[in-house]
Amino acid sequence: MAINLEDPKKFRTLRDQAHQVAMNMLRPISRKYDRAEHAYPKELDMLAAMIDGLSESGANEGAGAAGVRREETAQEKAGVKNGANLASVMSIAEMCWGDVGLLLSMPRQGLGNSAIASVANDEQLKRFEGVWASMAITEPGTGSDSANIKTTAVKDGDHYVLNGEKIFVTSGERSDAVVVWATLDKELGRAAIKSFVVPKGTPGMKVERLEHKLGIRASDTATITFTDCRVPAENLLGSPEIDVKQGFAGAMATFDNTRPLVAAMAVGCARASLDLTRDLLARAGVSVDYDAPAYTQSAAAAKFLQMEADWEAAYLLMLQAAWMADNRKPNSLEASMAKAKAGRVGSDITLSCVELCASVGYAEAELLEKWARDSKILDIFEGTQQIQQLIVARRVLGLTSAELR
Numbered sequence: 001m002a003i004n005l006e007d008p009k010k011f012r013t014l015r016d017q018a019h020q021v022a023m024n025m026l027r028p029i030s031r032k033y034d035r036a037e038h039a040y041p042k043e044l045d046m047l048a049a050m051i052d053g054l055s056e057s058g059a060n061e062g063a064g065a066a067g068v069r070r071e072e073t074a075q076e077k078a079g080v081k082n083g084a085n086l087a088s089v090m091s092i093a094e095m096c097w098g099d100v101g102l103l104l105s106m107p108r109q110g111l112g113n114s115a116i117a118s119v120a121n122d123e124q125l126k127r128f129e130g131v132w133a134s135m136a137i138t139e140p141g142t143g144s145d146s147a148n149i150k151t152t153a154v155k156d157g158d159h160y161v162l163n164g165e166k167i168f169v170t171s172g173e174r175s176d177a178v179v180v181w182a183t184l185d186k187e188l189g190r191a192a193i194k195s196f197v198v199p200k201g202t203p204g205m206k207v208e209r210l211e212h213k214l215g216i217r218a219s220d221t222a223t224i225t226f227t228d229c230r231v232p233a234e235n236l237l238g239s240p241e242i243d244v245k246q247g248f249a250g251a252m253a254t255f256d257n258t259r260p261l262v263a264a265m266a267v268g269c270a271r272a273s274l275d276l277t278r279d280l281l282a283r284a285g286v287s288v289d290y291d292a293p294a295y296t297q298s299a300a301a302a303k304f305l306q307m308e309a310d311w312e313a314a315y316l317l318m319l320q321a322a323w324m325a326d327n328r329k330p331n332s333l334e335a336s337m338a339k340a341k342a343g344r345v346g347s348d349i350t351l352s353c354v355e356l357c358a359s360v361g362y363a364e365a366e367l368l369e370k371w372a373r374d375s376k377i378l379d380i381f382e383g384t385q386q387i388q389q390l391i392v393a394r395r396v397l398g399l400t401s402a403e404l405r
Contacts, residue, residue, distance in 0.1 A: 010082065018095050021095065139166060179237070195254070269374055281301075333392060333395040
């Protein structure tokens with residue numbers, strides 16, 4: 001099955017609309033909410049309503065959070081499909097050209113929504129439609145090793161009782177519900193880890209604090225505790241059965257979707273830095289000639305061309321991972337490759353742009369220093385750079401997590 005990595009014609013309008021939103025709605029309030037950490041950006045309510053309307057009308061596929069579904073219909077088997085995942089990464093990249101923190105603050109577009117879209121059954125998809133869901137995975141002492149989750153879920157009649165603590169929950173205070181990862185049986189390891197939709201206000205669930213952060217300051221990041229928190233059994237996403245043979249695959253399907261989305265965030269933020277840096281260099285008399293070899297140009301221009309090449313590689317890997325999800329092809333390797341490449345070069349590019357622009361890049365008069373701060377988290381959450389490289393190595397070498405740690 002061939003893949004054409006040009007932007008599909010049917011998504012170009014969506015891409016252009018997202019760029020206009022980023023330029024006219026997000027950029028103007030970017031610095032305001034970076035300074036006003038934890039203040040809710042009320043301007044996003046209108047934008048979220050617009051996206052909801054587009055999604056409901058079907059006018060713009062990919063306007064909302066998408067998921068990775070493994071089941072194929074006869075129509076989908078018939079040919080190549082450019083679907084919601086590809087549209088989502090294209091639009092997210094454009095929105096993050098405006099502001100990453102504001103994109104992460106969008107109502108009903110949380111990472112938990114992608115988890116629901118990926119794992120929920122048909123009844124759950126309908127029941128949780130319109131819910132703004134954040135995702136709670138990370139725990140104290142359990143950072144990148146998601147399989148080592150300590151939060152427990154014990155069946156009690158028609159409920160599960162959750163106990164544990166989650167940290168670094170994006171939109172943890174603002175969202176309507178939290179998708180919580182917990183284990184049904186610690187002795188059975190990763191196979192027993194399931195995700196639960198816990199509505200806000202559920203007794204036993206408490207937002208303990210909000211974190212002060214280096215970047216994405218417009219987005220709230222919460223610590224949440226669960227103390228004898230009773231969740232209806234029907235809120236367990238997917239199958240309640242523990243399949244030791246399947247292992248962690250059910251839970252990891254969520255990452256197959258969210259990692260390309262995070263790659264898209266890094267791609268968009270890096271693109272913003274490159275565009276502004278090119279303009280600032282031109283004002284300083286440094287021109288970048290795309291038709292001439294780098295060694296014939298100034299050191300600044302040569303560095304800029306190298307960053308452009310790195311950006312292009314990350315962009316193409318992002319598109320490939322999303323396209324494979326749309327076409328029901330296993331994309332765990334490609335999702336991790338995209339996340340690893342985009343996270344690393346995104347941080348490298350934004351910091352290098354600050355360096356190239358010297359005092360102008362370091363000062364708050366421009367947004368370059370903010371983008372450098374914002375981009376760092378994109379190399380960390382949804383699996384760190386090191387974890388992504390470990391996953392890629394396992395896939396390439398055909399080794400299990402026990403064989404390559």
